[in-house]
Amino acid sequence: MIEMRGISKSFSGNAVLKDVQFDLANGEIHALMGENGAGKSTMMKILSGIYTKDQGEIKVDGQVVNFKSPKDAEKLGIIVIHQELNILPDLTVAQNLFLGKELTYGKTGILKTKQMEKEAAELLKKLGLDVNPRTRTGDLSVGKQQIIEIAKAIASDAKYIVMDEPTAALTDREIETLFKTIRELKAKGISFVYISHRMEEIFAICDRITILRDGQYVGVRKIPKTTFDEIVAMMVGRELGERFPERNCPIGETKLEVRNLTVNGVFKDVSFSVRKGEVLGVAGLMGAGRTEVAQTIFGYRKANSGEILIDGKPVSIKSPIDAMKHRIGFVTEDRKTQGLVLDFSIQENISLANLEKCSSSGIMNKQKELSMVHQYIEDLKIRTSGPEQSAKSLSGGNQQKVVIAKWLGTNPEILILDEPTRGVDIGAKKEIYHIINKLAESGVAIIVISSELPEVIGISDRVIVMREGLLTGEVTKEQMTQENIMHFATGGE
Structure with missing residues (x-):
């Protein structure tokens, strides 16, 4: 389990996070929501070692940690899949999956290409993705690239995966495939932090939701016990009324x-x-x-x-x-x-x-x-x-x-x-x-x-x-x- 308590962060004297908290259970899909600028990305960058916190405490599996780089977080199984995917389009699928972790023959530096392609094929098959590992990654749809990012995380022994707006560029069919993959990994004990502005998705895939507003912790809710209106009110600090404002203007020529x-x-x-x-x-x-x-x-x-x-x-x-x-x-x-x-x-x-x-x-x-x-x-x-x-x-x-x-x-x-x-x-x-x-x-x-x-x-x-x-x-x-x-x-x- 991950626990974040009393986390604060400022940039140039501007407080971006003020005494926020968050926790993630094993095998849980936990949504993180808030208006743009609420501090969601900063909080996850602290969790993944991109930023260092000014104050507060982070525990992973009960142990206090202080990440100084993303590699420190990766060693404990925390992987972030950013909205702008970190795929190298001119490399093959297998090359992307083993980037930085290439298999070689001893100290010769010669790559075990066939073995990497075989292991990549086995991993992709487990995730339900029928793709030849020799395929140029840039030739794949964004949806398949998203699954490959998850495969990269799994190959790095990820236990906790942070996904930032994962469906922004996906079709409905690709979203269904992504959700199926997430649920299967959840059943194996892998946890997800799911950042999205699409409320329908939060209710479809997540177990709990934590809300931030203006850099501060507002509260946490179990998805089955909350409503769209309650979440919106927590996010913006006020009732929004109808989701789409009425418009009755005359239409001309x-x-x-x-x-x-x-x-x-x-x-x-x-x-x-x-x-x-x-x-x-x-x-x-x-x-x-x-x-x-x-x-x-x-x-x-x-x-x-x-x-x-x-x-x-x-x-x-x-x-x-x-x-x-x-x-x-x-x-x-x-x-x-x-x-x-x-x-x-x-x-x-x-x-x-x-x-x-x-x-x-x-x-x-x-x-x-x-x-x-x-x-x-x-x-x-x-x-x-x-x-x-x-x-x-x-x-x-x-x-x-x-x-x-x-x-x-x-x-x-x-x-x-x-x-x-x-x-x-x-x-x-x-x-x-x-x-x-x-x-x-x-x-x-x-x-x-x-x-x-x-x-x-x-x-x-x-x-x-x-x-x-x-x-x-x-x-x-x-x-x-x-x-x-x-x-x-x-x-x-």
């Missing part, structure tokens, strides 16, 4: 129309429209082509055929700059590599798409820039020490708000949001939904791509569904159910 848009080998003959003040949801399984359609509308990809119309007139969009000239904004799916310059400050990131707005005669006007940035920090409730704080030091939810702020500054008339709440806590999610509603009320035409069906249903006026590069169906507000959407997403007509 067609703003954007896409006709027979095609990118060879990616998607074909995609046609749809979105009106002023309307929120159009785009659903579909991973690989359906949803993001690629959005990228083409934004000029990031080149269409082989088809046309795009704005206000009824055909337009030529050959680059993101062209898209911006037509007042199109695009909040990308991967905020860390496509939405932000992580080493830049909040101020610099928000200004990036608004240089013209923040300048006079081609020279940056710092007063204009700061005025705009402060306004969005206040309007979007971005938790920060100030505009000069680096984007990489923000929590996921606050990073997402900075990306949204960047595009709001352009005053878009068409806004595309790709997975806008991925990795975002329940409180920040509702704030983002309010931003979407407010934009729709001002007449902005909004396209929301999301893999979370409850979210698509909760915020959309209409939903289009894609499958394998084709638009397979459209669902009206009255017809919106998870069953109807999945019918089109899995091959129905």
Whole structure:
């Protein structure tokens, strides 16, 4: 069993954790939840030896420990599987599994390749993964890569596995496979710390849940004896009310129309429209082509055929700059590599798409820039020490708000949001939904791509569904159910 008591940690005088506690029993799946910035990641980095604690005590199997590095934690069977998987894509599956633990012939340094491949195959078979150990890992789906990360942990004699947002990029089928693997390992006595913002998953897989808020311990609950509402109230310190805020704004005339848009080998003959003040949801399984359609509308990809119309007139969009000239904004799916310059400050990131707005005669006007940035920090409730704080030091939810702020500054008339709440806590999610509603009320035409069906249903006026590069169906507000959407997403007509 793991026990953490009185754990405190500060960075540059800023207290991130204040006297928190956590415990993990053998053969338990224990959820750790809290809003972005609550201290979850810091707490697990202390447990895994990445950070050292300022105060407090950690016990593993009854013995007090003081980890100075991740290797110290690994020796006691504590392994972390991070949200950004530590897979080397150009190595084979077997090479990844034995990385740093290669089997060799004595001191010759010559690798026992066949033996490693044999042992890798046996381990993968135990985890129910039918993959050739010689396969290049980068050619596998994210779901299979996730299982390989678990296999790496098992190969390192893991007794305690920390999983951070493990299903963020998985399909429903891959999530089922992952859960099956976790349950089988739990039955063998392996324990899991499960960090996720997806409440449905917590209730489906976990035994207990510990809640942190603003760096402090709030409480622990047994999953069968708690409710969604109780957990939300513990996380945010207040009742959130309805999960998806109501929106009753008038929908105007067609703003954007896409006709027979095609990118060879990616998607074909995609046609749809979105009106002023309307929120159009785009659903579909991973690989359906949803993001690629959005990228083409934004000029990031080149269409082989088809046309795009704005206000009824055909337009030529050959680059993101062209898209911006037509007042199109695009909040990308991967905020860390496509939405932000992580080493830049909040101020610099928000200004990036608004240089013209923040300048006079081609020279940056710092007063204009700061005025705009402060306004969005206040309007979007971005938790920060100030505009000069680096984007990489923000929590996921606050990073997402900075990306949204960047595009709001352009005053878009068409806004595309790709997975806008991925990795975002329940409180920040509702704030983002309010931003979407407010934009729709001002007449902005909004396209929301999301893999979370409850979210698509909760915020959309209409939903289009894609499958394998084709638009397979459209669902009206009255017809919106998870069953109807999945019918089109899995091959129905």
